[in-house]
Amino acid sequence: MSEIRFILVLTFSLLTCCKHSTNAVQEVRVRLPQDPENINPITYTNTQGLQIINLLFQSLLYTSGTQATLEPLLAQSLPVVQRSDSTILITYRLRPQATWDNGKPVTGNDVDFSMKLIKCPGLNNEKLRMRYEAVQAVLTDSTDHSAVTFVCDKNTADPVRLTGALFILPLHIYDPDNLLKSFSLQKLTTHFDSLKTNNQIRAYAEWFGKESVHRQSQFLNGSGGYKVRDWQTGEHVILERKEKWWPATLADKPNYLTANPPRINFHIIPDNTTALRALTTNGVDVYSNIPATDFVNLMQDQNFRENYSTFTPETHDFTYIGINSRDEKFANRLTRQALAHLLDVPAFIKVTQKNFATRTIAPLKPDDPFYNRQIRAYEYNPQKAVQLLKQAGWENINGQWKKFISEAAIPLEINLQYRAGNTEYENIALIFQQAAQQIGVPVDIQPVEGSTLTDNLRAHKFDMFIRGISGSPGEYDYKSILHTESAEVGGNNYPGFGTPESDKLIEAINDASNDTLKAQLLFRFQEILHTEANPIFLYTAKNRIAVNNRLTNTRLTTSKYGFDVSAFTFSAQ
Template structure:
C-alpha cells in the first residue's frame, strides 16, 4: 500500500501488492512476494556528518521533506498524485499495509480471514483507535469509506477497489436513492466488517488498503459526494499527523498526533516543502531540506560530496511515458503510435539524461516486478520504419517538410510540467526526432496540478507526459480498464481493448503465480503492440536522507512516510 519516491513522477496508482500464489489465504502477511531483490538496494553512507549545516542542527523538532507541489486533493479515496498520497499517508490509516518485501501486514485491522471460496474478506479492527477528534474508529467508518467509492456520483480513481463487490452495480446505478446499502459491505459488529466479492480475485486483499474516513465528519447523503470533496483541505483521519497549514505551491505543514494509536510520533512538526530540479541540490546541501529525491547522477555526486546524507539508490517501481489522447482521430491509428515510438531515440535520451541510471521502457511493468518480461518488441530507434508507417497511415510529407492528411498539417500540442530537468531534456529530443519525420511538436508548460486537472478531470489534451508509481501487484486494470475511462479515472488516454479486458480479468482471477505471470506476459505483449502509451524510461530512485534523521529507509515498496511515528531527529556531533 506504500507509495514510491521518484524524482520525475507525476501520477500514482495506489494500492496493490502481490497476494498468495495458491488459494486465497488469511491473516497476516501470508503472501510470499519474491519480486524484490535486496541486493539491488545500494546505501551510500554519509562520510562527513560533522559538515551538517548549523541551520539543520538548530532545527530540533521539525523534519523538512522536499516535494513536488501537491494538488490539494487530501483524501485517500480521491488523491491522484504521488505527493497528495504522501499527505494522506500521514493523516489516514488503512486496514492493511505492506512490509519492505511487499507482503501484506495488519494495520487498522489486527487480522483478517478469507473464505475458502476466496470471495469473502473479514477484517477484525483493533479496538481503541481514535480519529484526530478523539472519536473511535469502528467498522461503520470502514463501511462508510468504501460505500462512498460506490456512490453514483463518485468521480475519483478508486472504482477498481469496489467494482467487484456484491451489490456494487445496483448501488452505483441507483440515481433515485432506492438502494440504501452495498450488499457486499456488511458490518458484523463495531470491530468486524465483511466484504463479499462476486468472484475470487488474486490481488483483492489490496483493495482494502485505503485510508479510513471518519463517518461522523465526512458524512453525506447518497449522491451528494461534493460535501466530501469540500473537505479536501480539512482532512481528518486516525494517522500520526494532522494538517496544520497548506500553502499551494509552497508547503504543507503537519503537527504530530500525540494520541496516535501506534505511539506518539517522535517528531513534532513535518513540513513538505516544494522544491524542483533547479533548487533541490541547494536546498539539501544548505541544510534547509532533510529528505528529497535526486535524479541525475551529477546531482547525486553533489549530495555525496556534501558528506552528511545517506543516499538510498534502487530500481524504481515506476515508469515514464507519453500519453496520447486516443479519442483523437490521428492517434486512433496504431501505425501512427508505432511510428512515433520508432521515431524517438529513447535510448539516446536515457543515456544522456540518466548516464547509466536508467533504461528504455517498452511495457507498463517495472523490472522489479515478478511479471516483468523483455520478450517483446524493443522499438529500437528506426526513422526509416517510422516514415514508412506514417506513409501507410496516409500522412503525406509535402515540400515544406511537414506531413499532411485531409488537408491538415500534423501538429501535436504537448502539455507538460514545469520545474523538471527530465522534461527540459526530453523536449528538444522529441521536437528534433519527430520534426525529422515531418511532425511539428508544440510544447506547452504548466504547473503540475493544472496538467493533472486537464488530463484526468477534463481530458482536454492531445499529448502529455507523466509517470506511474506502481503497485506491487502487476494487475494493470487500475490504469487501463474500461471502468477507468471516465473523467477522474486513470485511463486518461481512453484505451479500451477487448483482448486487454479479457486478459486483465483472467489475471485477476488466477491464483497460481506462474500462470498469472504468463497471462501478464501476454497482456504486456498486447500493450507493447497496441501502445496505449509511448513508453519512455525506467530509472533508479536516489533518495537523500540527512544523517540527522533516523528511521527512514526507502526502497522500491517503502517511502519516507512508512512508520513515520518511529522516525526521529538525532544530534550530530
Template sequence: MAVEPETLSPVSYSNAGALQIINLLFHSLLSADLGTNEIMPYLAKDMPTVVRNDSTTLFTYEIREEAEWTNGSPVTAEDVAFTLKVAKAPLLNNESLKPQLEFIQDIRMDAANPRRFTFVCSGYAPEMELLTGDFFILPAYLYDPENLLQHIEVANLNGDLSELENDEKLKAFAAKFNSPDYGRNPKLLQGSGGYTLENWENGQYLTLTRKKDWWGNNTSNTQHLTAIPQRVSFQVIPDMTTAVLALKNRQLDVLEGIPAAEFEQLKQQDSFLKDYALHTPDAYEFTYAGINTRRPKFADKRTRQAIAHLLGIESVIKVSQQNYATPTVGPIPPSVTDFYNTSLRPYTFDPEKATELLKAAGWVKENGGWHKHINGKKEQLTIEVIYRAGSHSYENAASILQQNADQVGIPVQVLGVESSLLASKSRQHDFDLFFRSLGGNPFAFNFKPLLHSNYAKEGGLNYTGFGTPESDRILDRISSTVTSREEQARLLKRLQEIMYEEAAFISMYYTKERVAIHRRFANAKISGLKPNYDVSAFTLKED
C-alpha cells in the same frame, strides 16, 4: 515537494506527494512497511482470513482494539462500511478509488463484535487480499454527522446506480463531500494516523504535528506503526534547481527525485557527504508517453508506433537519468521477472522504421511535412507535447522527441505547463502527447482504472483512450477472476503485447530513485516503494 497537492482527500488525491501526507493522517487496514517491503496489518489486527466459495470470496477482518479517531472514539466496522459507500456511490469524486473496489460486493457486520466484519467479493484473484485492505478508512462521525448515507446499503452499490443519482440525501452529501473543504480543511482531515494537519500555506509549505496521545504508541509488536518526529514540514519547491540549492544550503533535511546530473555532482562533494547520505533504491515508478488516440491524426496505431520509434528512449535515459533507469516494454517492472514480458524489446530510435510506418498508415510526405486526408480534409501530422514545467526529465524527453521527429519531417511543439493544468488537460483529453510518471508496487497489478475502456470517458483515468475488446477482457479477468499466479502472469504478458502494439500508453523506463537524507537521522526505512523513506519512523542519532 515539487508538486503541491491539489487535494488531501483520501478518496480523490492525485499524486504521490499527496499520498505521502495522507499516509501520516489516515490509515488503511493493510499497508507496506517500507522497512521490509512486506504487507503488514495497520488498522487491522491481523491479515484477513479467506474463505473461497464457487463465485464469491469472503475476507474477514478485525480492527485493532486500540485504534481510535482523533476525538478518541473507536474505529469500527461501521467506519469501514461508510468508507465503502463513499468509494462506490455515484455523484461523488471517487473516480480513482471506485474501480479498485468494485469487486467488493457487500460487507457483513459481526453482531457480537463491532470491530469485526467480512467483505463479500465477487470471484477471486490473488491480489484481493491486499486490495481489500489497501484503502484509507474514513471517520463516519466526522464526514457524515447527519447520517446522510446511513440508509444506503453497500450491497445496493453494484451495477446500474442511475436511480440513486436522484437520492436527495446522497445529493446533499455529495455537495459537501465534493467541495474543496474536504481536501484542504484541517478540521476535516482528521484520521487514525499519528499526525494532524497544522498549517497549509498555498504554494509554500504544509506542516503536520504529532498527536499527543496517539493510539499507535500503545500497541505491542507494531514497529511499522510509528509517529516519532514531533513536526514534519513539507516545503513546496516546484523548481528542482532551487530545491537542490536549498539542500546544499542545509535548508532541507530530505530531498527525493534529485535530477541525475545534480545527484552525480553531489556524490563528488565531500563536505556535502559529511552531512547527507545518498540513496538509490530501485523504484517502482515508471515514465511513459501518452498519445491521445481520440484525435483522428493518431487513430491509426501505425502512426503511434512511428512516434514510439522517435521517442529515443535510450537517449532519454542517458541524458535525463544519467543511466539511473531501466528501459521497459510495459507497466511491469523488469525486476518482476515472473510477470515481465521478455519476448518484447523496448522501442528504439529508428527513423527508417518510423518513415515506413507513416507510409503504411497513409501519410504522404510533401512540402517538407506529412499529410493525409482525414474525414475529407487534408491534415498535416504535427505533435504538441505537454509535460510538467520544472521537470528536467520530461523537458529532456520532449526535446529529444522534437529533435528526432525533425529528422523525418514531423513538426513538434513542446510546452511545459503547471501540474494542475497538466492534470486538467489529461482529464479533458485536451492534448496530443504528454509525458507523465506513475508509481506502482510489487504487490498488485490491477491496471483496470488506467487502461480499461470503461474509464476512457472524460474525467476517467484512461487519458489516452487505450483499449481493445481483448485488453478489456484481460483487465476484467485480472481484477476479479484470476485463480493462480501462473494465469496472472500469462494475462499480464499478453496485456503488455497489446499495449506495445497499440502504442497509445508507451512505457519508457523505470527509474532508480535518488534521495538525500541528513545524517543526523536514523531509521529512515529506505525503500523502492514511494515515498522511498518513512518520515514517521525517523529518529535522531545520539551525539
C-alpha cells in the same frame, strides 16, 4: 547612555534567540515537487497528496519495506481468507486499542462507511471505485464491533492486499448527519446510476464536495499520528504530531507504527534547481527523486557527503509517453508506431537517469515473473518511422507531412506537454523533438503547471504527453488506467488506449485463479499494448534520495517518494 541601552537590548535579543532555538520544535523539512491539491483519502489526485494522507489516515494493513511485505496496522493480525465457489470472504479483527482522536474506537462501521464512500455516486471517486469493484459487501457484527468481513468476487486478484490498503475514515466526522446510513454498500453498488438523482445522496455529495471538507483540519483527521497544522497552497503543508496517539497503549508496538518527528514541514518547490539550492543550503532535509545529473554531482561532492546520506532504492515507478488516439492524426496505430521509433530510450535513460533505470515495454518491472520478455522494444530508427508514416497514409509534401482526411489536408504537427519544472521530462522532450525534426515532424514542447496538465489530460486537450505512473509489487489491476471505461472525459485512461480484447483481458487478469492463467493473460495484454503503441512505456527508475545526517532511522519504501518520514529520528548533536 543610549549606547549602553543598545547593548542591553542586543544582549537580551541574543539570549531570547538562543532560548527559542533551544526550545524550538524539532522539524523535518521535506521537499514536495508540487502542491498536494487534495489530501482526502477518497478524492486525492497525486502522489504528493497520498504521501501526506499516509501520515493522517491509516489502512487495515501496512506495506513494509522495499519488499512490500504486508503487516497488521489497524487490524490486529493478517485476515482470515475463506474461498467458496462464488465469493472470497476476508475477515479482519480490528485492534481494540485503535481509536479516533475523540477516544472512540475504530470499528467495523467505520470500515463499512469508508467503502461506502468509494461506491457512493457524485464523490469524484471513480479511480478508487474501479479499483474496489470486486468488493460486493462489507459485513459487520452488531455484537462485536472489532470484526469486519469483506465479501469479494471469487477471483479477486490479491484480495488481502486490496482490502488491506483501504484507508479508514471516521464515520462521525465524515457523515455527521447520517445521510448514508440508510444505504447499504450493496445498494450503492447495484443501484449506482439510479441513486445519482436521489435527494439524500445528492445532498451528501454536495456536502462532501465542499472545499472545507477537503481543506479544513477537522476533516483531515484520521487515526494516523499527525494532524494538519497549516496548509498554504503552493508554499507548504505543515503536519504536527498528535499529543495522544493510540499506538502508545500497545504493549508490544510494532516498529513500523511510528510518529517520531514532532513536526513535518512539506516545502512545495516545483522547480528542481530551486529545490537543489534549498538542499545544499540546508533549507530542506529530505529530497527524493533528485534529477540524475544533480544526484551524481552531489555524490562526488565531499562537503555534501559530510552532511547528507544518499539512497537509491528500487521503485515501481514507470515513465511513459501517451498519445491522444482520439485525435484523427494519431488514430492509426502505424502513426503511433512511427512515433515510437523516434523515441531513443537508451539515450533517455543515460541522459535523464544516468543509468539509474531499466528499460521496460509495459507497466511491469522486467524482473517481474509476468513480464513478457519475448516482446522486442521499439528501437530508435528514424528511417523505420518514415516507412511507417507512409504506410499510415502520410505524404511528405514540400518538407511537411500531411494526410488527407475527409478531403482536408491535416499536417502532422505535435504538441508535447509535461509538468513544468521537471528536468527529466524536459530532456526527454528535447531529445524527441530533435529526432522528430530530422524527419520533418515539428514538435512544440509545452511545459505545463501540474494541476493544469491534469485538467488537460482529463479533458483530452493534448497531442502527446510525458508522465509517470506508480505501481505496487504484485498488483496487476489496470482497469482504472487502461480500460476503455476510463477513457471518457474525466477518466484516467488519458491516451484512450483499449480494444475489446484488451478490455476482456484486463477483466480476466483480475479474475485469474492461478499464476499460469494470469501469465498467459498478461503476456497477451502486453502484446496488444505494444502493438497499439499507446501508451509507450519507457523505463522504470531507481529513486535518488538525499537525507540530512541530522536525521537517523531512515526507513525506505517502494513508494514513489521512497521513504517513511514518520520513522525519522534526530541524531544526538
